[in-house]
Amino acid sequence: MKNKPDNKKQMNRRGFMKAATAGMAGLATQGCVNNINWDRFFQSHFKEMDKEELKSTLAKLEKEYSAKYGREFVVKATAPMEGTLFGYGLDLSRCIGCRRCVYACVGENNQSRDPQIHWISVMRTKMGDKWADLENSTRYYDPALVPEEGYFYMPIGCQMCEQSACVKVCPTGATWKEPDGIVVVDYDWCIGCRYCMAACPYGARHFNLAEPDIPKDEINTNTHYLGNRPRPKGVVEKCTFCIQRTREGKYPACAEICPVGARKFGNLLDPESEMRYLLEHKRVFRLKEDLNTQPKFYYFF
Amino acid sequence: MVPIPARVARSALYAALACLLALSFPSAWGQDEEELVPSKDHPGYFVNPDGEIVDEFGLLLRLFEHESVCVRCHYEKEKYEKLVLDWDKSKHSKNKVTCEKCHGGNPKGANVGEAKNVETTNFQVINTPLDKLEKDLVPQAAFKYCGQCHGIKFRDWSFGIHGKRTGYWNGEKEYWVCILCHNPHNPKFQKLEPKPAPIPPSKLALRKKDEK
Amino acid sequence: MFHKIRNFLVALMNIFHGSPLYYAWIFFLLAVMGIGLYAYSVQWNQGFIVTSIRDEVSWGFYIANFTFLVGVAAAAVLLVVPAYIYHFGPIKEIVFLGEIMAITAICMCIMFVTADLGRPERILHMAPLIGTPNFPSSLLVWDVVVLNGYLFINAIIFLYVLYKIYEGKSYAPIMPLIILSIPWAVSIHTVTAFLYNGLPARPFWNAGILAPRFLASAFCSGPAIIILVFQIVGKFTRINIDIMAIRKVAELIAYTMALNIFLLGCEVFKEFYSNSVHLAPLKYMYFGLHGHHGLVPLMWTSLALNLTALVIFVVPATRRNIALLNIGCVLIIVGVYIEKGFGLVIPGFTPSTLGEIYEYWPSGIELGVSVGIWATGALIYTLLLKFTLPVYSGETHIEEPEENRERVVTA
Numbered sequence: 076m077k078n079k080p081d082n083k084k085q086m087n088r089r090g091f092m093k094a095a096t097a098g099m100a101g102l103a104t105q106g107c108v109n110n111i112n113w114d115r116f117f118q119s120h121f122k123e124m125d126k127e128e129l130k131s132t133l134a135k136l137e138k139e140y141s142a143k144y145g146r147e148f149v150v151k152a153t154a155p156m157e158g159t160l161f162g163y164g165l166d167l168s169r170c171i172g173c174r175r176c177v178y179a180c181v182g183e184n185n186q187s188r189d190p191q192i193h194w195i196s197v198m199r200t201k202m203g204d205k206w207a208d209l210e211n212s213t214r215y216y217d218p219a220l221v222p223e224e225g226y227f228y229m230p231i232g233c234q235m236c237e238q239s240a241c242v243k244v245c246p247t248g249a250t251w252k253e254p255d256g257i258v259v260v261d262y263d264w265c266i267g268c269r270y271c272m273a274a275c276p277y278g279a280r281h282f283n284l285a286e287p288d289i290p291k292d293e294i295n296t297n298t299h300y301l302g303n304r305p306r307p308k309g310v311v312e313k314c315t316f317c318i319q320r321t322r323e324g325k326y327p328a329c330a331e332i333c334p335v336g337a338r339k340f341g342n343l344l345d346p347e348s349e350m351r352y353l354l355e356h357k358r359v360f361r362l363k364e365d366l367n368t369q370p371k372f373y374y375f376f
Numbered sequence: 377m378v379p380i381p382a383r384v385a386r387s388a389l390y391a392a393l394a395c396l397l398a399l400s401f402p403s404a405w406g407q408d409e410e411e412l413v414p415s416k417d418h419p420g421y422f423v424n425p426d427g428e429i430v431d432e433f434g435l436l437l438r439l440f441e442h443e444s445v446c447v448r449c450h451y452e453k454e455k456y457e458k459l460v461l462d463w464d465k466s467k468h469s470k471n472k473v474t475c476e477k478c479h480g481g482n483p484k485g486a487n488v489g490e491a492k493n494v495e496t497t498n499f500q501v502i503n504t505p506l507d508k509l510e511k512d513l514v515p516q517a518a519f520k521y522c523g524q525c526h527g528i529k530f531r532d533w534s535f536g537i538h539g540k541r542t543g544y545w546n547g548e549k550e551y552w553v554c555i556l557c558h559n560p561h562n563p564k565f566q567k568l569e570p571k572p573a574p575i576p577p578s579k580l581a582l583r584k585k586d587e588k
Numbered sequence: 589m590f591h592k593i594r595n596f597l598v599a600l601m602n603i604f605h606g607s608p609l610y611y612a613w614i615f616f617l618l619a620v621m622g623i624g625l626y627a628y629s630v631q632w633n634q635g636f637i638v639t640s641i642r643d644e645v646s647w648g649f650y651i652a653n654f655t656f657l658v659g660v661a662a663a664a665v666l667l668v669v670p671a672y673i674y675h676f677g678p679i680k681e682i683v684f685l686g687e688i689m690a691i692t693a694i695c696m697c698i699m700f701v702t703a704d705l706g707r708p709e710r711i712l713h714m715a716p717l718i719g720t721p722n723f724p725s726s727l728l729v730w731d732v733v734v735l736n737g738y739l740f741i742n743a744i745i746f747l748y749v750l751y752k753i754y755e756g757k758s759y760a761p762i763m764p765l766i767i768l769s770i771p772w773a774v775s776i777h778t779v780t781a782f783l784y785n786g787l788p789a790r791p792f793w794n795a796g797i798l799a800p801r802f803l804a805s806a807f808c809s810g811p812a813i814i815i816l817v818f819q820i821v822g823k824f825t826r827i828n829i830d831i832m833a834i835r836k837v838a839e840l841i842a843y844t845m846a847l848n849i850f851l852l853g854c855e856v857f858k859e860f861y862s863n864s865v866h867l868a869p870l871k872y873m874y875f876g877l878h879g880h881h882g883l884v885p886l887m888w889t890s891l892a893l894n895l896t897a898l899v900i901f902v903v904p905a906t907r908r909n910i911a912l913l914n915i916g917c918v919l920i921i922v923g924v925y926i927e928k929g930f931g932l933v934i935p936g937f938t939p940s941t942l943g944e945i946y947e948y949w950p951s952g953i954e955l956g957v958s959v960g961i962w963a964t965g966a967l968i969y970t971l972l973l974k975f976t977l978p979v980y981s982g983e984t985h986i987e988e989p990e991e992n993r994e995r996v997v998t999a
Contacts, residue, residue, distance in 0.1 A: 111709050120713075120720050156546075166537075174571035189583050190637055191575045196942055208865040209943030210878070214574060220567035231942060240789055246728035247713040248720040264720075266713055267706015270728050272646040276789035278942040281643050282706065285582055285635035308635045309706025324544040335565060336540030336552065348545075349536035357537065366788045577642035577946040582634075 112307070114139075120248070121152075121261040121300065133300065140305055144294050152300045153322040155255035161316050161371065162256070162350040163327075164339035164359075165230060168376040172197050172221045172228030176329035176338065180232075183317060183328035184303040185295050187287030194314045195232045195329065196278060202227055232329075233258060233279040233314035234362060234370030241271035241280060250311075256343075256371055257316050259301035265310040272311060276363050277370075280313045316340070343371065418461055429457055431464075446475045446483050462562035478521045478560070522554040522563075603974045610974075617967040624960010627953045628703060636706060638953045642946060645937040649950035650704040652929035653958055654697050656809070657965075658780045659802065659928065661693035661738065663810020665773035666840050672766045678830035679837075684980065685821060686814055687746040688972045690773075694739040696965040703957050727783045734776045741769050754979050777802050790936045791866035797855055802928075804848035808897075809924035811837045811844075812917040817969075819914070825977050831910075838913055842901040845920065849898055852927075869935035872945070882947035883934060886926050893923030 133150045140148040177195045186192040198212040249264035272280045286308040298304040299319035317327035330338040341348035357375040412422035523530035532538035540552040641648045667686035670676040713719040723729045752759040781799035822829035859870045873887045900906045900916035
């Protein structure tokens with residue numbers, strides 16, 4: 076587009092003149108058509124792709140991302156493992172609110188740096204305060220050192236609900252729960268209506284307000300179709316329990332980085348797993364249990 | 377009974393100990409307290425005429441309160457400042473977890489032979505620096521020493537609930553032992569600098585202009 | 589058949605004939621649409637960052653307008669019932685004004701929803717066969733179905749009745765569709781209410797009273813717009829608007845207005861008396877929360893406007909005074925627009941699910957796009973009216989096949 080739009084939100088006089096003269100003549104239309112990635116436009120829904128189509132789609136994406144970021148990309152579509160249902164545990168008495176997990180997640184999962192997207196919100200609450208509605212909590216605390224006396228911290232990301240409100244409301248089926256319990260989004264199928272964001276009780280879904288900006292040297296090139304591959308503007312994204320790692324047996328990035336070991340991850344169907352031990356021996360609660368979303372994210376202490 | 381404030385009690389104990397010690401080591405402990413100079417490197421501590429770091433009573437910290445006197449012979453300025461001062465701040469110092477509880481030995485021994493003539497099978501393990509220790513001995517050290525008091529934590533740790541595991545949730549893991557996260561001389565987890573707070577929605581706008 | 593198409597085209601040509609005032613109005617609307625298109629092109633190219641929509645308040649002015657307009661569309665039923673079911677003469681003559689309004693409002697709804705999409709070019713992913721509509725699970729799919737269905741039904745009824753009136757024949761064959769349009773009108777607003785209602789994450793919307801409140805507020809603001817439009821049309825065209833029609837509609841407004849205020853009162857009582865954590869959004873609206881008072885002046889203004897209008901409409905003497913009635917209509921429209929636009933969508937997100945308060949206020953781009961869509965709506969309504977009126981009043985002279993020559997225009 077030749078006429079670069081004003082970055083300012085205000086509609087000024089020049090804007091009006093421009094609009095009234097050239098606007099109708101198709102200035103906008105031209106811009107619109109140029110902005111569409113036609114290859115992706117005709118791509119099928121992930122679940123409807125056959126093996127051949129999936130293979131060619133992944134190759135196409137790898138090529139596209141490699142060209143864009145100047146580095147070799149791997150875009151996988153690793154299938155869920157048999158007999159796994161992922162669960163997550165977080166030790167509230169350990170968490171010190173250092174936000175290491177937030178930034179490890181951003182790096183691992185290629186979240187946009189500008190405008191900023193964080194999949195994890197670490198809420199700080201005063202001890203003894205009412206916190207059920209989280210209104211007295213904040214995620215903007217910024218002391219020199221953490222933990223602060225008299226506060227506790229609660230990181231919140233996607234709770235991977237069994238009864239996911241977000242999946243229920245999506246008009247196009249662009250988000251769904253995988254057999255291993257991970258709620259995923261097909262970024263090339265999402266229409267950006269943000270109904271899922273209204274439905275999510277945990278603020279876990281995030282919208283790409285602009286074309287995501289990720290420095291070329293920081294991009295993670297090991298990606299999954301349903302996970303951390305670069306997203307386009309105008310679609311919703313969310314935590315996937317690091318699907319590109321966990322489906323290969325690795326721990327999620329947030330669990331690996333946590334300096335206090337507050338983050339636990341494992342297979343809920345495996346009686347020997349850390350998660351099962353935790354559920355059987357610790358005092359466990361789930362966020363907003365009254366909504367019956369049945370999260371697979373357990374807070375314990 | 378009127379409860380005695382802890383501080384008063386402690387002072388009294390110190391005073392008593394000071395008298396006792398003054399009798400046994402007249403030359404070392406005969407100086408007046410005025411001669412203690414506040415330490416520059418270690419706020420809250422003092423330097424005595426011998427250049428040792430001591431508390432406000434001129435005592436070598438709680439070690440003496442607990443009658444654990446290893447440091448009288450094993451005094452090395454650097455080590456002492458790094459390890460013993462750390463220990464002094466920790467809960468361990470308040471709970472009588474003194475040197476010999478982990479390092480072995482008998483601080484009440486009259487001479488070196490007596491002091492070290494104790495049955496402590498892992499005496500060598502705990503006295504070897506971590507990086508020189510054989511790899512499979514590390515967990516043992518953790519079990520043996522921390523686990524003997526911290527039973528519940530130890531149990532949680534062995535099931536992967538306390539502490540950290542990295543690697544593969546369904547395969548090979550690295551088990552992070554106690555001392556990889558906790559400083560054994562001051563085990564309480566130290567405060568960290570938090571990463572930057574997120575940008576609030578009211579301030580969220582494109583920072584960079586499109587450069588295409 | 590040939591004649592029918594030809595006659596349609598002749599009637600269609602009417603939209604190009606008009607007074608200078610008509611042309612000025614059309615060009616004014618086109619210019620405003622230009623602003624809207626420009627604003628939308630900015631949003632398209634840069635993304636929603638140019639709007640005030642953020643993760644914390646993920647729906648804003650577009651969806652607020654959408655909700656208001658669904659109500660306007662549904663309100664056409666208040667003309668359809670007395671006209672077609674009770675054959676109330678004065679309204680029967682002008683029921684088409686309501687139908688055009690429903691058609692226009694639905695078109696605007698569709699535009700507002702499309703403007704709110706991050707990837708509007710993928711909208712067909714919601715369509716059957718080509719896409720993967722999440723039906724019947726997603727209420728948004730339901731809404732698309734009922735809105736488009738309502739548009740379709742109204743367009744068919746409008747064109748068919750117009751054609752039959754023009755031919756001087758009975759439009760009775762379409763009566764079943766007319767009757768269907770009545771529950772359908774209720775359904776579009778109910779489904780839109782359910783869209784919000786079904787979200788347990790948002791306690792403010794998750795109240796059973798929401799759909800009735802939607803209908804009540806729609807049935808006062810929609811007819812209020814219709815009353816004003818009646819008078820404007822009566823002034824600028826040869827169509828004669830019977831004062832009885834206006835009185836009848838005003839009477840209906842009096843009932844729905846009272847119901848609307850009553851339902852609001854129920855909601856306010858329940859939340860404030862029980863004083864649970866779910867009170868927060870209502871408290872934010874009317875009193876401010878944790879030092880944030882963004883909506884407080886607006887909401888009290890809205891309440892004051894609605895109460896004043898209620899008095900005007902409920903007292904028969906003031907209701908019959910045409911000047912006061914018009915003031916009342918404006919008060920209701922503004923009052924309900926605030927109540928349903930800002931007062932419904934934004935408090936649903938404030939505080940957010942994580943207890944954060946982000947004070948949403950539409951950005952210039954959002955206002956530009958919205959104004960553009962309103963102008964488009966006004967243009968659609970004007971052109972439909974311009975097309976309809978001459979046919980309706982028998983002004984259009986059309987060459988007829990021999991056998992139809994003796995036809996008389998009856999309207």
